[in-house]
Each structure stands twice: as C-alpha cells, then as structure tokens.
Amino acid sequence: MPDELDNKIEAKADTIADAGSVTSGSTAGIDYVPAHERPDQELYHSHSWWTTYVFSQDAKYIGIQYAFTAIGTGLIGMVLSWMMRLQLAFPGLGILEPSAYYQFVTMHGMIMVIYLLTALFLGGFGNLLIPLMCGARDMAFPYLNMVSYWVFLLAVIILLASFFVPGGPTGAGWTLYPPQAITSGTPGSSAGIVLMLISLCVFVAGFTMGGLNYIITMLQSRARGMTLMRLPLTCWGIFTATVLALLAFPALLVGCIMLTLDNLLGTSFFMPAMISMGEKLSYDGGSPLLFQHLFWFFGHPEVYIIALPAFGIISDLISVHARKNIFGYRMMVWAIVGIGALSFFVWAHHMYVSGMTPWFGYFFATTTLIIAVPTAIKVYNWVLTLWRGNIQLTLPMLFSLAFIVTFVNGGLTGIFLGNVTVDVPLSDTYFVVAHFHMVMGIAPLLVVFGAIYHWFPLITGRMLHEGIGRIHFWVTFLGSYAIYFPMHYQGFVGVPRRYFEIYDSPYITASTLHLNVFITIAALIVGAAQLLFLFNLIYSARAGEKAEKNPWKANSLEWLTPEMPPGHGNFGKELPVVYRWAYDFNVPGADKDYIPQTVPPSEVRSAKVEKT
Amino acid sequence: MKKEEGIFKILSQKPWEASQAVIDNNHDGKTFGISKAKLGVRTIMTVSTVIFSLFIVAYADRMLIHDWRSMPEPWLLWVNTAVLIMNSYFFHNVKISADQNNNKEIKRGLYTVGFLAYSFLIGQLIVWYQLMSLGYFAVSNIANAFFYLFTALHGLHLLGGLYFWGRVTSKFLRGNYKLSNIQHAIELCAIYWHFLLFVWLVLFGLMLFT
Numbered sequence: 001m002p003d004e005l006d007n008k009i010e011a012k013a014d015t016i017a018d019a020g021s022v023t024s025g026s027t028a029g030i031d032y033v034p035a036h037e038r039p040d041q042e043l044y045h046s047h048s049w050w051t052t053y054v055f056s057q058d059a060k061y062i063g064i065q066y067a068f069t070a071i072g073t074g075l076i077g078m079v080l081s082w083m084m085r086l087q088l089a090f091p092g093l094g095i096l097e098p099s100a101y102y103q104f105v106t107m108h109g110m111i112m113v114i115y116l117l118t119a120l121f122l123g124g125f126g127n128l129l130i131p132l133m134c135g136a137r138d139m140a141f142p143y144l145n146m147v148s149y150w151v152f153l154l155a156v157i158i159l160l161a162s163f164f165v166p167g168g169p170t171g172a173g174w175t176l177y178p179p180q181a182i183t184s185g186t187p188g189s190s191a192g193i194v195l196m197l198i199s200l201c202v203f204v205a206g207f208t209m210g211g212l213n214y215i216i217t218m219l220q221s222r223a224r225g226m227t228l229m230r231l232p233l234t235c236w237g238i239f240t241a242t243v244l245a246l247l248a249f250p251a252l253l254v255g256c257i258m259l260t261l262d263n264l265l266g267t268s269f270f271m272p273a274m275i276s277m278g279e280k281l282s283y284d285g286g287s288p289l290l291f292q293h294l295f296w297f298f299g300h301p302e303v304y305i306i307a308l309p310a311f312g313i314i315s316d317l318i319s320v321h322a323r324k325n326i327f328g329y330r331m332m333v334w335a336i337v338g339i340g341a342l343s344f345f346v347w348a349h350h351m352y353v354s355g356m357t358p359w360f361g362y363f364f365a366t367t368t369l370i371i372a373v374p375t376a377i378k379v380y381n382w383v384l385t386l387w388r389g390n391i392q393l394t395l396p397m398l399f400s401l402a403f404i405v406t407f408v409n410g411g412l413t414g415i416f417l418g419n420v421t422v423d424v425p426l427s428d429t430y431f432v433v434a435h436f437h438m439v440m441g442i443a444p445l446l447v448v449f450g451a452i453y454h455w456f457p458l459i460t461g462r463m464l465h466e467g468i469g470r471i472h473f474w475v476t477f478l479g480s481y482a483i484y485f486p487m488h489y490q491g492f493v494g495v496p497r498r499y500f501e502i503y504d505s506p507y508i509t510a511s512t513l514h515l516n517v518f519i520t521i522a523a524l525i526v527g528a529a530q531l532l533f534l535f536n537l538i539y540s541a542r543a544g545e546k547a548e549k550n551p552w553k554a555n556s557l558e559w560l561t562p563e564m565p566p567g568h569g570n571f572g573k574e575l576p577v578v579y580r581w582a583y584d585f586n587v588p589g590a591d592k593d594y595i596p597q598t599v600p601p602s603e604v605r606s607a608k609v610e611k612t
Numbered sequence: 613m614k615k616e617e618g619i620f621k622i623l624s625q626k627p628w629e630a631s632q633a634v635i636d637n638n639h640d641g642k643t644f645g646i647s648k649a650k651l652g653v654r655t656i657m658t659v660s661t662v663i664f665s666l667f668i669v670a671y672a673d674r675m676l677i678h679d680w681r682s683m684p685e686p687w688l689l690w691v692n693t694a695v696l697i698m699n700s701y702f703f704h705n706v707k708i709s710a711d712q713n714n715n716k717e718i719k720r721g722l723y724t725v726g727f728l729a730y731s732f733l734i735g736q737l738i739v740w741y742q743l744m745s746l747g748y749f750a751v752s753n754i755a756n757a758f759f760y761l762f763t764a765l766h767g768l769h770l771l772g773g774l775y776f777w778g779r780v781t782s783k784f785l786r787g788n789y790k791l792s793n794i795q796h797a798i799e800l801c802a803i804y805w806h807f808l809l810f811v812w813l814v815l816f817g818l819m820l821f822t
Binding site for chain 2: 257286579
C-alpha cells in the first residue's frame with residue numbers, strides 16, 4: 001500500500017521543522033535550506049519492454065500515451081466534422097443520411113470535449129508536467145496512474161465500438177437529453193446510447209484515479225522550497241481544473257447511471273409519461289429537467305476544466321517568450337481559483353430555453369456576467385505581461401497571441417449569450433455554434449499547439465520544424481476565423497443549428513448558402529493543415545534539429561533536469577532545491593535575462609527585485 | 613504537527629519578495645502534514661459524498677411527483693444496519709489493537725470485520741430478494757428504483773473497501789510488512805468504514821422518513 005516512510009514522517013515533522021527554523025537564523029548563509037526530512041520516493045523500476053513502454057508507471061510515458069490516444073480520437077472527431085461540413089455545403093450530393101448527420105454531431109461533440117480536450121489537458125499535459133514542474137520523481141501513486149490510462153483507453157474503445165453496433169452510435173446530441181435520447185426514432189437509441197453512457201461512466205472512473213494523483217502530487221510531493229505560490233501557473237490551472245473535475249464529473253456519472261437504468265430496466269427517473277408512435281410507453285412521472293440540471297452541473301464546470309489548464313499554460317508561454325515576469329501572479333492565481341469556484345453557480349445559463357422562472361434565469365445571468373470579471377482580469381494581465389516585454393515571435397508566442405485574440409472574441413459573444421433576453425432568440429442558431437467553437441474549441445486548441453511546440457524538445461530532445469510550424473500556425477489561425485466568423489452572421493440571420501439541410505426556406509438568403517460552401521472549404525483546408533502538423537511531429541521526432549538544454553531559457557523545473565529528455569525518476573540522484581518562483585526574467589542587476597528556480601541567492605547577489 | 617497555513621494566508625504570499633523567499637526556502641514541499649494515502653482516502657470520500665449528495669438531490673426532486681409510492685422497510689434492514697454499526701465498532705477496535713501492536717487481536721479483528729461486512733452485503737441481497745418476491749420491482753415504482761440504486765451503490769463502495777481490506781489482511785497474514793505500514797493501512801480502512809456507515813445511516817434515514 002502507501003509508502004510507509006511517509007507515515008512515520010507524520011509524527012516526526014514537528015521536531016525537525018523546529019530545528020530547521022532555529023538553525024537557519026544562526027548558522028548558515030543566504031543559501032541555507034534545512035536538511036531533507038522527507039525520504040525519497042521509492043520508484044518502480046521496470047525490467048521488460050512491456051513494463052517500460054506499454055504498462056508504464058512513469059508519468060511521462062503515461063502522459064504521452066494519454067496524448068496519443070486523445071489526439072487519435074480527436075482526428076476521428078475532425079473527420080466527422082468534415083463530413084458534416086460537406087453535407088451542409090453540398091446537400092444535393094446526399095453525403096450523409098439525416099440520422100448519420102445527428103450521429104456525427106453527437107460523436108463529434110462528445111469526442112472533442114471529453115475524449116480529446118479533457119484527456120489531453122489533464123491526462124496528457126498533467127501527467128507530463130506535474131511531477132516535473134513540482135520537482136517530484138513521479139506521481140504520488142504511479143500504479144493507480146497507469147490504471148487510469150488503461151481505463152481511459154477502455155472508455156475510448158467502448159465509445160468507438162458504438163459505430164459498429166446495430167443502429168450505430170447515438171444521435172441524441174452531446175447533451176444526451178432524455179426523453180429523446182432513449183426513445184425510438186432517435187438514431188442509436190438502443191445500443192448506441194448504452195455504449196455512450198457506459199463509456200462516460202468508465203471515463204469518470206478512470207479520471208478519478210488520475211485526478212487523485214494530480215492533486216495529491218501537487219499538494220504533497222513538491223521539491224524543497226517549492227511553496228504553492230512558487231508553482232508555475234500551469235500547475236495552478238491543472239490543479240484547479242482537477243478539483244473541478246473531481247466535483248463535477250459525479251454529476252455526469254449520476255445522470256448517466258439513472259439514464260442507463262431508464263433505458264435498460266425501464267425505470268422512470270427521467271422519463272415522463274409519453275406516447276410514442278401511437279403507443280403509450282410504460283414510463284411515467286420522470287423529470288427530463290432533472291437530467292438537464294445534472295448534465296449542466298457537470299457541463300459548465302467542464303468548460304473550465306478545459307479552460308483553466310489552458311489559462312495556466314498560456315500564462316507560462318507568454319511569460320517565457322516575452323522574457324518578462326507574469327503580470328500580477330497573485331491575481332492570476334486568485335482568478336483561477338475564483339473562476340473555479342464560480343463555475344459551479346452558472347450552469348443553468350445553458351437551459352434558458354428549457355423553461356424556468358424568470359428569477360432563476362435572472363440569477364444565472366448575473367452569475368454568468370460576474371464570472372466574466374476574473375476572466376477579463378486574466379486577459380488584461382496577459383496583455384500587460386506583453387507590454388514592454390522582450391517579445392520573441394517564436395511559434396509558442398504566435399499561438400499564445402492568437403489564443404488571446406480568439407479567447408477575447410469568443411468571450412465577448414459569451415457575454416451576449418449570457419443574457420437571457422439575447423440568448424432566447426439566438427440559442428438555436430449558428431451564433432451559439434460560433435461562440436462555443438471560438439471559446440472552447442479553437443482557443444484551447446491554440447494553447448495545445450503552443451504547448452506542444454514549447455514542450456516538444458522536453459519530450460524528444462529535438463525541435464519541431466520551424467517552417468512547417470509557421471505554415472501550420474497561419475493556416476490554423478486565419479482558417480479558423482474563416483470558418484467561425486461567418487457563422488456569427490449566419491446566426492444573426494437565423495440559420496438554425498442541428499439541421500442537416502436547410503432546403504429552400506424563404507428567410508435563407510443566397511449569401512448564407514454561399515457562406516456554407518466557403519466555410520466548408522476553409523474547414524477542409526484547416527483540417528489538412530493539422531495533418532501537416534502531425535507530419536511535423538513524426539518528422540521532427542526522428543530527424544528534427546537537436547535541441548540544446550533548456551532551449552527557451554525558461555526558469556521552471558521541468559527544463560532543469562540533468563538530462564533532456566528527463567530520465568526515469570526525472571532528477572537524477574538529487575532532487576532539486578527551489579530558491580525562487582518561476583518568473584525571474586530580466587531581473588535588474590542579474591547577468592542573464594533569466595534566473596532558473598534552482599539558482600541560490602548567492603549566485604545572483606547583484607539581482608534586485610523591486611519591493612512591491 | 614507542523615503548523616499549517618490557511619488557504620487565504622497562502623494565497624496572499626508574495627513569492628517574488630526577498631523577505632518571503634527566506635521563509636519559502638525553508639518549506640519542505642508538503643502542504644499538509646498527513647500521508648499521501650490519507651489525503652487520497654479523504655479525496656475519495658469527498659468525491660463519494662458528492663455522488664451520494666447528487667443522488668439525494670435527485671431523490672428529493674423526484675419524490676414530489678404524484679406517482680411516488682413509499683416502500684415498506686423490511687425488518688431485516690434494521691438488522692443489517694446493526695451489523696454495519698458493529699462492523700464499524702470492530703474496525704475501531706482493530707485500529708486500537710494495531711496501534712498497540714497486538715498481533716493476535718489484529719488477526720481476529722480483521723477476520724471479524726471481513727465477516728461482518730460480507731454478512732451485511734448478503735443481508736442486503738436477501739432484502740432485495742424479499743422485496744422482489746413481494747412484487748416491489750425497480751420498474752413498478754420509482755421509490756423502489758431509488759432503493760435498489762442506493763443499496764447497490766453503497767454495496768459497491770463497501771466491495772471497494774473490502775478489496776483493500778483483503779490486501780491488508782493478506783499482507784498481515786504473510787507477515788511480510790513493516791508495522792507502521794500496517795497500522796496506517798488499517799487506520800485508513802477504518803476511516804473508510806466509518807464513512808460508509810455514515811453514508812448508510814443518511815440513506816437509510818432518508819428512505820425511512822419519506
């Protein structure tokens with residue numbers, strides 16, 4: 001079971017901490033740190049190829065496994081979106097059956113939100129970066145961490161298996177609202193929806209195992225001197241997102257379990273009395289609205305489960321590539337924590353058109369606008385970090401800048417939709433599609449790309465190809481605006497979302513139809529650019545330019561390992577000792593423009609930080 | 613115990629200042645003065661609490677609708693509740709004997725708690741059987757469905773606990789352990805068992821009074 005050394009320390013900590021504080025004042029110089037009172041973590045050492053690369057307990061490998069699985073699933077989601085766009089642009093070709101269109105909408109949404117972005121940010125970047133950034137040898141419970149990945153893979157397989165069952169995957173929309181999700185007539189209402197619900201339950205179970213690891217590692221196994229407030233903001237973002245996930249995913253689990261029972265056993269948790277195809281069904285008295293509350297009590301925090309790690313990562317990228325400390329570090333931490341707490345009080349803004357008392361809507365409109373305040377603070381702080389910074393237009397910086405613009409754009413339309421009166425007419429139009437793709441599709445993906453360009457040398461020891469990267473950036477950035485800007489306009493003229501074809505409706509203008517073709521062509525080009533990116537990953541991992549150690553001249557611990565890429569146990573013989581926060585860039589008086597976290601004060605005596 | 617700082621105090625630190633750096637350099641990298649495993653158990657209990665709370669919210673919401681028919685409480689449920697209370701009590705005793713390093717008592721205690729836990733689960737299954745033979749199926753009324761759901765989830769949590777109980781017991785019987793390790797493991801299991809008793813009392817009380 002647990003590392004027993006840990007337990008004995010519980011009792012001993014008292015005496016040693018006291019001794020430390022006494023000696024620090026009297027004996028040593030400014031570099032003094034008390035002796036390490038916590039014994040080193042006992043690591044699992046693999047002996048075979050299988051346990052090294054497949055059933056690995058090393059968080060770095062698990063992170064890469066997570067990332068590959070998530071990106072692979074995401075590619076399927078991307079192909080689904082291509083098919084939908086082709087259908088919308090050229091309805092005459094009959095590319096998709098109506099039922100297939102709904103199934104693709106559903107699977108695209110679920111895959112992108114949960115199986116790509118959540119898994120990539122928390123499972124991928126979390127596993128890769130948390131132990132390295134905190135200065136730990138590995139996660140707190142490596143075995144559990146390994147199980148977490150395999151359970152996630154199982155969830156993906158169950159999800160994808162629903163493409164091959166009779167009736168195909170569910171076409172209920174990613175929100176899976178009952179009663180239609182499990183009523184005949186909805187595509188995949190027999191086998192597809194069951195597999196979807198089971199897959200989600202499995203995902204939640206696997207995620208809970210992983211999430212336990214992320215937060216306990218960050219809380220309990222940091223390096224000496226690494227206080228919580230010295231952690232890079234990436235860690236803060238992932239930490240808060242994990243806490244959100246641990247509290248929000250249960251709502252999804254509860255909803256999924258009860259919906260499964262309604263479907264398989266015929267209970268009436270969510271299913272009201274209804275007549276289907278002329279026959280009265282055996283259901284009675286269930287409350288579909290209850291499911292919506294449960295779903296969105298999960299669903300809204302889910303937005304921030306994706307956004308908060310992105311916020312954290314982007315803060316670090318901007319700071320490193322503008323060679324400037326992050327503006328308002330404490331404010332950034334407060335904003336992350338504040339957004340996390342507030343995100344549990346805004347869920348019903350997804351349900352304005354479900355029917356609710358006006359006061360309820362008023363309350364949720366207010367909380368929704370309040371959550372814009374800490375979010376706006378973060379945007380201001382990013383801009384102020386750039387202000388008079390030594391901006392390096394590297395690929396990570398380009399993606400960061402693109403993120404800020406895109407996030408502001410999507411956030412502003414969010415303020416529109418957060419108000420009940422504006423939301424009601426817009427809610428079933430392409431305006432909403434444009435809004436959430438900008439704010440939680442494109443914006444986090446730009447962060448993912450920036451982060452991959454930034455940390456690729458840490459994983460492979462090589463740089464990604466710069467030229468291909470620039471083509472990828474410009475096509476992705478401009479292309480995604482070509483896709484989603486016109487959708488705002490389509491929304492305003494009233495083009496309904498979720499329709500697989502709009503036929504010759506009188507209010508649909510010719511420009512709308514032309515825009516549909518334009519959007520589809522842009523989507524195909526942007527998608528193709530992602531294949532270029534994948535080629536770059538494979539090509540550069542094998543033949544890319546060798547990276548020097550700490551290629552971006554960053555301060556945080558992940559770059560300060562004895563070898564790059566870091567080996568098993570991350571930090572060689574001795575764990576690092578931390579003397580400063582991760583943002584000492586361009587400190588007045590210092591020789592170089594960065595001071596890594598492990599540099600003791602005696603080596604940079606001339607550096608002076610202004611008193612605030 | 614090391615003095616722990618409150619969350620607001622931590623959040624108001626200015627890590628870039630020289631005076632704060634002197635304090636921070638002495639930090640040993642742990643936030644709480646407890647073991648990782650204990651924090652893990654607490655986290656799991658928090659997540660379980662959220663799950664059960666949401667079910668209770670769903671229950672309270674669904675109860676208001678006209679088709680709700682209350683279900684009889686078989687007397688066996690009272691017996692099962694008593695078994696679970698005893699189970700928790702005996703686990704507390706095992707913890708005490710583990711702290712005193714009383715090997716014989718630990719062994720007997722571990723067997724007892726395992727036996728009681730399995731008896732509880734079997735008792736719950738018998739309650740299910742009784743109810744079904746009386747015609748109270750999950751489909752026939754939503755109150756029944758909630759009963760089956762609650763007992764099943766609680767039972768699954770107990771099975772999860774029994775998995776760790778099995779690991780501790782087999783480790784203990786093989787004799788290949790460090791004392792502090794076993795003491796800690798037993799303590800954590802005991803905490804989890806008390807938690808499950810608490811959950812059961814809440815769920816049982818809820819079903820009893822509605």
